[in-house]
Amino acid sequence: MTKASKPAKLDQVGADAVDAARQALLELVPAGDVGEHLGVDVEGKKVVTHRFACTQTGYRGWSWSVTVARAPKQKTVTVDEIVLLPDEDAVLAPEWVPYKERIRPGDLSPGDLLPTEDDDDRLVPSFTGADELPDPREAKRVAEELGLGRPRVLSVEGREAAAQRWYDGDHGPEAPLAQSAPAACVTCGFLVKLAGPLSQAFGVCANAFANDDGRVVSLDHGCGAHSEAQLSKKQLPRPLPEPALDAIRREDLELF
Numbered sequence: 098m099t100k101a102s103k104p105a106k107l108d109q110v111g112a113d114a115v116d117a118a119r120q121a122l123l124e125l126v127p128a129g130d131v132g133e134h135l136g137v138d139v140e141g142k143k144v145v146t147h148r149f150a151c152t153q154t155g156y157r158g159w160s161w162s163v164t165v166a167r168a169p170k171q172k173t174v175t176v177d178e179i180v181l182l183p184d185e186d187a188v189l190a191p192e193w194v195p196y197k198e199r200i201r202p203g204d205l206s207p208g209d210l211l212p213t214e215d216d217d218d219r220l221v222p223s224f225t226g227a228d229e230l231p232d233p234r235e236a237k238r239v240a241e242e243l244g245l246g247r248p249r250v251l252s253v254e255g256r257e258a259a260a261q262r263w264y265d266g267d268h269g270p271e272a273p274l275a276q277s278a279p280a281a282c283v284t285c286g287f288l289v290k291l292a293g294p295l296s297q298a299f300g301v302c303a304n305a306f307a308n309d310d311g312r313v314v315s316l317d318h319g320c321g322a323h324s325e326a327q328l329s330k331k332q333l334p335r336p337l338p339e340p341a342l343d344a345i346r347r348e349d350l351e352l353f
């Protein structure tokens with residue numbers, strides 16, 4: 098077990114060197130950009146950092162940091178480093194997020210490209226042995242030659258993620274539209290069935306008047322445009338009264 102090292106003590110000579118630190122700072126930045134001395138921090142043995150307010154426009158909450166050090170048995174300090182650093186209330190740019198993590202569904206415009214990486218775990222090669230090809234781009238040619246059409250297909254992870262996304266979204270059973278539907282999509286004549294494993298839980302709505310027309314819907318989704326939806330007696334329009342015949346004749350009018 099290693100012994101924890103003691104925190105370094107404040108070097109008084111370094112701490113007193115406020116003027117030397119300010120002087121070094123003024124050699125780099127205009128005097129109008131340097132404000133009051135804010136304090137001194139211990140950096141290590143005989144190494145301290147003096148902080149000065151930054152009064153430069155647009156840098157509210159930032160401070161100049163001037164680090165000075167003293168060699169053993171010396172009575173003067175030397176300047177190590179001068180930097181401008183943000184304090185707690187500094188105005189900072191939001192944390193940078195890579196483009197790949199920022200992109201959201203619907204962000205693509207016509208002409209934009211969003212390449213899928215070779216190791217994207219939502220996809221797997223459509224034929225065995227693809228991993229042994231010397232060049233991954235060869236997979237496309239081999240898939241074409243074998244008549245497979247696609248070099249990669251959905252992996253189990255990719256399929257499960259899509260199913261979960263669809264099921265939890267606006268086209269699943271929890272959507273408000275489905276909650277008040279008279280019946281589920283599975284019994285609707287407008288449901289187009291899918292092929293493959295996803296067909297066990299999903300189909301496509303083909304009702305031009307439904308909100309979900311052209312979208313994948315879960316079999317337990319539903320909406321008021323269900324093919325067998327019927328109006329209840331209360332919702333039916335009231336029947337019209339019997340027609341009344343006007344029996345007054347022309348002769349009757351002439352009597353007046």
Ligand code: SF4
Nearest residue numbers: 282285302304307320
């Ligand atoms: S019309 Fe409604 S119930 Fe029928 S498939 Fe489309 S969403 Fe489902």
